[in-house]
Amino acid sequence: MSRSPRHTRVRGRDGRDSVCAWCEQAIAEGHEVLGLGAKAVPGVDLQRHQGRVMRLDLVTANRSVLAMVTGADSSARREGHDLYFMMCSDGCGAALRAALAEEIRVGRVGGS
16 A cells, blocks of 8 residues: 555445445445455554555556455454455456456555
8 A cells, every 4th residue: 555544434234335345336235245355565554444444545457445454353354354345246346356466466465
């Protein structure tokens, strides 16, 4: 990540809308949600951002996406993920995976 994270207000599971990390469209309650975990670049300290949503700049894709920083006690963290992304469709998931793969290739994000 090139600059400090920007926290973003995103609607959550408490009866309000969830938002796709890639297209940022609301994900309707009851709609299937896809997830993708990733590691941050070694040395990046995300501890103060745990359990929050932030914008992650994807320089190679010339856009930013919404990323959840996993909490210390979360199952995603136990599985080795520092970041977690929610997507509304296979198309958004494929686009995000491709963009993250390019960021990994140039060394901006750790492997998933």
